[in-house]
Each structure stands twice: as C-alpha cells, then as structure tokens.
Amino acid sequence: MLAKLAVACLWLVSWLPFRAVGALGSMLGTLLYALPTSRRAIGRTNLRLCFPTRSEAEREAILRGHFIAIVRMVLEYGYCWFASPARLRRLVAIEGLEHLTSLSPDTSVILSMPHFTGLDLVGLRLSLETPTVTIYARQKNPWLDAFIRAKRLRLNTGIVFSRQEGVRSSVRALREGYRLYYLPDQDHGLRDSVFADFFGVPAATITGLPRLAALTRARVIPCYPRREAGRYTLVLQPPLADFPSGDLSADARRMNAVIEQQVLAVPKQYFWLHRRFKTRPPGRPPLYEGKARASDDSAGGEPSILPPTID
Template sequence: MKLLVGLVWLLSWLPFRAISALGWAVGSLIAALPSSRRRIGEVNLRLVLPDWTPAARRRLLRQHFVAMVQMLLEYGYCWFASRERIQRLVRIEGLEHLRALEGRNVILMMPHFTGLDLAGQRISLETPLVSMYSVQKDPWLDEFFRTKRLRFGNGIIFSRQQGTRPTLRALKEGRRLYYLPDQDFGHRDSVFAPFFGVPAATIGGLSRMAAVGNAVVLPCYPRRETDGYTVVIEPPLDNFPTDDVVADATRMNAVIEAQARRQLHQYFWLHKRFKSRPPGEADFYAK
C-alpha cells in the first residue's frame, strides 16, 4: 500500500492534461476487460437509458471508466498538491450562493460524481466543512486518509459508525455539511423514489438533517474539463424540507438526475444503485 501511495505522489507532479491522457489509456483498457464492475455499469445504464442503443451505452460506459481512472490518478492532487495548485485546478461557479448564506446553517448536497473529493477539498478552502466517512479496515490507510483529508486545517470528519449527532452538532456550530446522499444503503431509513424513472432506495437523511439542523440545502456537483474542474454550486432548494419524506427524496433525486444528465459519463455508474427493490421485484443484478 505504501508503494501505491508513493506512485500516487509521483503522479501528483504530472500536469492535469497528462493525467487525462494516462487515464484515457488505462480506463479504455479496463473498460474492454470483462469484470463485475463493468457488468454493474451495463445493468445501470440499461435501466436508466432504455431508449439508447446498446452501442451508445457501451461508448458511455467506456467514457465512464476513463473518468473513474482519471479520478483515481488525481488523488495525488488531493493528497499532495499545494493549496495554491488546488485553487488553480478547481474553480468554483456559484460561490455567491454560499456566501449569501453567511450565518446560516448550510448543507452542500454533493452526489457521487468523479471529482467529488477534489471538489470538497476546494470548497474547504472557502468555508469550514464537516463531512462523514467510512472507516478503512487497514489502520495505517485509515489514518493516512484522515490526515490527507484534513491537511489544510479547515475541516473535520466523523465516521459513519459515530452516527449523525457529532455531524449535526458541527453543522449547528457553523460548519457547512458536505453530504453525499445518493447511494443504496438498503431498506433501513430509506424510501423508494424515482431516479431516471426507476424506483431507487433513497435515504431520507438529507431532509432529516436539514430539518434538525435548520439548514439550507445547496445542490452542487463537480464538472471535469480539459484544464481542471469547475465546482458548480446551485441556488438553494426552496421549501425544503417538507413533512413528506417521499416527496423530499423524489425532489432530491430529480435534482441529481438533472445534474447527471449534463455529464452522464462523470456520474458513478459502477455502484449497485438499484440493488434494493420494492417487495415482489426481482434483483436487477442477479445473473
């Protein structure tokens, strides 16, 4: 693992366009190889883009593998690049929406797009953040990840095992919550809401935390471009949350779908987003 970290350190010295080219080469190769992840991506794209031809979906999946590999190679920037280089590599569009909420509790709703870690690090240079993470099994790796995520000194993170109380406390104390709400965590605490027209198990955490934390929700997403990233911060969701968790989940998924359709290859399609099914429905991923 330490050798891999050393390789990532070496990659951090490469220009962004070189990382893009290397990611294209490696990602295209991986996309051509049979794998369980490729099969998951094929199932997801068939579900969400049923009107596309199989050839068009295959091209999109190849583009997605490229974007995923580019993201992995860019962790060198996340872990080792200077503050000034991060600021040059990642621009922010819509920062005025965040600044207009000075003194308010804010949740930055960040879906699973490639570039989400660079985006979070960039936003943390503008405002104090709090976020949640999954503990790594390897203690050395877990400590390494924690240290690198916090290396600019303007954020704090809590493990999911600690629950939401510490995160909510930090939100109420003025830190902005960087929150990723769009993966399938099973039936517990989830409702079914449409995502690309497919019922998807959707956690109600965004509306609950916004209600308990008296917070404004700002949707955001990163957009990978030829010379870096642009983090787009959208206007706040009005009349959110409501007392209807299904309506809130439906609205959240609609926002994420609109963001994903602007850059389909940069959304995470290798996760079993539709694994949990309503009663009576078959498993989409069963062979």
C-alpha cells in the same frame, strides 16, 4: 506494503500536469473497460435501466467514458493528498459560489454532492472557501486509515467524522458553523429509506438529507463537479426552496430529480458502477445477476477498483 506503494505512486503522479494525468487515465481506463468484470456488467445494467431510449452504442460510449473518469479520479488522489492550496485553486474553479457566500454565516448549510468522480478533489477545494465537515468510511488497513484522515485534515479547513460516529457529530458541527458535505444517493438498504424513482426506476433512497435539514434548519445547496480539459469546475446550484417539505417521500423524489438533471449534464462522470437498484420493492425481481459483493452491500461501501474514502 501495498498501500504504501500505491501512495508513493500517487505522490509521483501528483507532480504531473493535469492534462498528462488525464491522458494517462484515458489509456488505463480504456484498458480497464475492456476487461469483462462484474463492475462493467453493473454499469451496463444501470445505463440500460436509466437510459432505455438511448442506443446500445450511446450507452457503451458513456460506460467507456466513465471507466476513464474513474481511473482519472483515482490518479487525482495524488492532488488531494499532496497539492498545495494554490495549486488546488488552479485545478478547481467554483461556479455559483455566490449561492453559498450570500447566506448568513449563522445559516446552517448542507452541500448535497451525489457520487460523481472528482468529488473528493472539489470538496477539498471548497474547504478553502468555507469550513466543511465530511464523513468518511474507515479503512481496514490502519496505516491507510490514519494516512487518509491526516490528508483530509492537512489544510486545517475542516473536520472529518467516520460513518460509525453517527449523525450527532455532524449535527453539532453544523450548529457550530461548519458546512456539511453530504453524499445522498447510494442504496444502503431499506433502513431510513423510501422508494423514489430515479430515472423512472424505483430506488431505495436514504432520507438523511431532509431529516438533517429539518433537524438543523439547514439550507440545502445541490452541487456537482464537471471535469474539463484543463481543470474541474465545482458547480454550486441555488439553495432548494421549501426543502424539506415535511413529506419524506416527496423530498426523496425531489432530491432524485435534481440529481437526474446533474447526471444529464455530465453523464460519463456519474458513478454507474454501484448497484443503485439492488434493493427492490416487495415482489419485484432482482435487477443484477450474481451475488453482490460485501464491499458493495455495506453502507458507504465502494467498488474494489476505487479507494474507499467516501461515504
């Protein structure tokens, strides 16, 4: 019942103009930031580690802005689920689309999208330009899981696979001409990961991106969303040259360096509430206080204040 009520509320929100949703998100996000939650503590730790030379006031301004961005993203799921294709085109502009369209249709493409707020909305918009395949985390609520899956498929512009289906389905889709919308930047533990610096801090970095690129001979296009006053802009960057290199550690360092530059462009919109550095190199002390929640420790898990629809 609660899930259906939340969906109904987001349906109502979807009728609001973009700027009105932004104003509502600003109000609710500011209130959420004021609560002494564990997520706020995680965000403060991440920002202190990544931006040690910035003042506490500067880091707090980023964190407060991030809570606003998070709430706006939640409210904008109404657009993801109910907006028409024409409205999606108005809500999201695409910058650098030529980096994608200039590639041969026979070329496999992986769009590397880090965890920024708005990634679901801009990903849906991108699917109007090219067939995409996305990977999602299954929901515990069967009704909500079926609903989200149906809404992701409602435009007939792509396909979705659950994380539990493994990589074979994604590899097959890439070889069939779909473009993979891939999220490479959360801490999933030591399995299939190497330690690579992220803003100077050793971070367990999954090696799925270079492995998939090598397996399918795919070009990797980094991308990220930029929320503006009246819309989003999805920024597509030039394909990475000489990637993968054959050296997984070097590729992980390069991937993280690209993400760092994207974060610096829109620091309030990067996902600071995940325990990005919870897996530590041998002998290093933990960086977060308290015990990690199950939803944060599981692969693809999302914090409790977010709909866990991304993997």
